[in-house]
Amino acid sequence: MFTLDEKAEIFLTTARDLAQFTADEAELLGFDVVECSQAGVRLMGTLADAMYLNLHLRTAHRVFFALEEMYIQDVEDLYSHIKKMPWEDLIAKDGYISVSSSVVNESVADPRFVNVRIKDAIVDRFTEKFAQRPDSGRETSGVCLFCYWREDKITLYLDTTGKPLSYRGYRKHPHKAPLQETLAAACILSTSWRGREQDGPFVAPMCGSGTFAIEAALIATNTAAGSLREEFSFQHILPYSEKYKSIFEGYKKEAQEKVIPLQVSIIANDSDERAVFATQENCKLANMSDIFIERCDFTKTPLPKDEGIIMMNPEYGERLGSEKNLELMYKDIGDFLKKDCAGYKAYILAGNSTLVKQIGLRTSKRIIFHNAKIECRLLEYILFRGRLKEQV
Numbered sequence: 001m002f003t004l005d006e007k008a009e010i011f012l013t014t015a016r017d018l019a020q021f022t023a024d025e026a027e028l029l030g031f032d033v034v035e036c037s038q039a040g041v042r043l044m045g046t047l048a049d050a051m052y053l054n055l056h057l058r059t060a061h062r063v064f065f066a067l068e069e070m071y072i073q074d075v076e077d078l079y080s081h082i083k084k085m086p087w088e089d090l091i092a093k094d095g096y097i098s099v100s101s102s103v104v105n106e107s108v109a110d111p112r113f114v115n116v117r118i119k120d121a122i123v124d125r126f127t128e129k130f131a132q133r134p135d136s137g138r139e140t141s142g143v144c145l146f147c148y149w150r151e152d153k154i155t156l157y158l159d160t161t162g163k164p165l166s167y168r169g170y171r172k173h174p175h176k177a178p179l180q181e182t183l184a185a186a187c188i189l190s191t192s193w194r195g196r197e198q199d200g201p202f203v204a205p206m207c208g209s210g211t212f213a214i215e216a217a218l219i220a221t222n223t224a225a226g227s228l229r230e231e232f233s234f235q236h237i238l239p240y241s242e243k244y245k246s247i248f249e250g251y252k253k254e255a256q257e258k259v260i261p262l263q264v265s266i267i268a269n270d271s272d273e274r275a276v277f278a279t280q281e282n283c284k285l286a287n288m289s290d291i292f293i294e295r296c297d298f299t300k301t302p303l304p305k306d307e308g309i310i311m312m313n314p315e316y317g318e319r320l321g322s323e324k325n326l327e328l329m330y331k332d333i334g335d336f337l338k339k340d341c342a343g344y345k346a347y348i349l350a351g352n353s354t355l356v357k358q359i360g361l362r363t364s365k366r367i368i369f370h371n372a373k374i375e376c377r378l379l380e381y382i383l384f385r386g387r388l389k390e391q392v
Contacts, residue, residue, distance in 0.1 A: 001086055002067060004047040004239060009034075009066040011148075011157065012041040014059065014182075016370040021059040021186045029056055050160045051234055051248050055226040055255060058185040058219070061164050064146055064157035071152050074107045075117050078154065082121035090158075090237050093126060095134040096142030100159070103149040114147055118156075144233040162233030169228035170286035173278035175209040179313055179349075183369060184215040185225070187349060187378055190367050193309050195220020197263045200308030203344075205298035205336075207268035210279030210291070212311050217266050217288040224255040228286060262290045265304050269294045299336045307343040316351035316374060323355060330358035337361060337383055346381040353377075 014022045016038070023036040026043060029052070035042040041060075045053075050065040057063070068085065072078045091097060099118045103111040119136045126133040134142075144159035166182045193199045195216065202220070204212040218225060226232070234240060235248075268279050268291055276295040283291050294302065298312070314333060317323040337346050338361065350356045351374040365380035 002090055007044045007046055009155070010043050010045045010050055010053070011064040012053065012057065013061040013064065014040045015061055015180070017368055018059045018182060018186050021189055022057060025057055025059060026053065029053070047234070048244065048247050051244065052251050054161055054165065054232050054234070055224050055251055057165060058225040059182050059189065061166070061182065062159055062161040065160050066155055067158050068156050070154050070156070072154050073152060075114060078114070079117045079121045082118050083125050087122050087125055088129065090239070091122070091134050091143050092238055093130055093132045093134065095236065097122060097134050097136045097145065098138055098140055098142065099145045099147065101147035101149065103147070105149050105151060114149065118145065118147060140233060142233070142236045160232060160234040165226065167229065168225060169230060170214060171209060171211065171282050172285060173209060173281045175275050175278040178209050179211045179371065181211055181215060183371060184211045185219070186369065187311065187347065188212070188216055188219060190378060191309060191345070191347060195262070195264055199264060200306040201265040201267060201304045202308060203301060203303060203310045204268045204312070205301045205310065206312050206314055207270045207279050208275050208313070210268050210282045212313070213266050213268035213279065213291050214282060214286045214288055217262060217286070217291055220264060220266070221262055222258050222260050227252065227255055264308070266291045267302060268292070269296050269298070269301055271295065271297045299332060303340060310341060310344050310346040313349040317355055323352065326355055327358050330355045334359035334361055337381060341383045342385045344383050346383060348379045349376050350379055351376040
């Protein structure tokens with residue numbers, strides 16, 4: 001029998017460079033972090049805690065809940081152990097399962113074979129006990145398992161998330177080279193801006209599909225990051241409908257009651273008509289109708305006179321354009337910041353160190369992030385009013 005109501009290890013996987021952001025989030029949600037590493041964050045909790053984390057975390061990738069630890073010599077030993085576990089308590093006879101793994105063991109040449117044997121063990125148990133078996137495959141549309149195997153130790157997790165947490169549910173119109181939602185949230189959380197009245201406006205020139213603006217609005221209104229998702233994989237386990245559905249519905253109701261009105265201006269603009277359309281549609285899906293959206297060049301961005309922040313993710317010259325063609329645009333970014341943005345802090349997610357030099361401003365902070373495989377720097381520029389020496 002699986003002990004889902006007892007505390008077990010919860011492992012929060014993250015994209016590269018985001019683990020500390022996830023650890024900070026977990027602590028703010030009331031959890032004690034046991035370990036924060038490059039791979040992710042470890043803490044202790046129940047399955048209900050894992051559901052709560054899925055709903056609220058902004059920067060995590062997936063939430064794994066440990067079902068069992070075992071010491072295994074080879075794949076066939078693993079098959080025997082898995083087959084003895086009471087999967088009929090967790091998975092419907094006509095359900096669906098998927099298995100993924102991370103394996104470092106000299107007896108395993110191909111980790112995919114581990115996935116196959118775990119599936120075999122589960123369906124063979126069903127076939128022998130009930131003459132009926134769940135379906136299986138790669139899709140994360142049912143019960144998801146994850147096997148973490150190092151030397152002779154295996155931790156078998158229930159992947160309570162399924163499709164990664166970056167899939168919020170609002171971005172049906174991604175436009176080109178979209179920024180992952182979890183990375184956008186981390187960029188915003190790396191600043192002091194939280195959408196309070198004293199924080200001032202949030203401005204996203206070059207808004208693309210609106211990810212920066214929408215993530216800023218979710219933070220500013222205290223909207224749970226997972227509140228728009230259609231489903232999580234934990235909703236497919238048998239005990240969910242019997243017991244956990246009411247718990248999760250309670251979490252969602254509680255989260256909705258904590259949503260607050262937007263207190264500051266959030267502005268998104270782009271010169272590309274398709275980007276403006278994508279942002280408009282995504283804002284509707286996110287229930288963020290208060291975001292001001294306009295089609296215009298970034299140099300014509302309608303800036304409120306209050307002090308706030310500007311966040312941009314210009315093209316890097318690796319995926320969308322050549323460096324030569326982008327040099328003038330980066331110079332224009334620098335001119336725009338110098339001439340029109342006094343009093344603001346500007347943040348540029350830069351994936352090309354050569355092009356960034358064209359901005360011509362001194363950075364006050366640099367944070368390393370990875371946008372897919374591209375190493376980036378989130379560059380902070382403090383745009384003083386008047387002369388710099390007058391501010392010192």
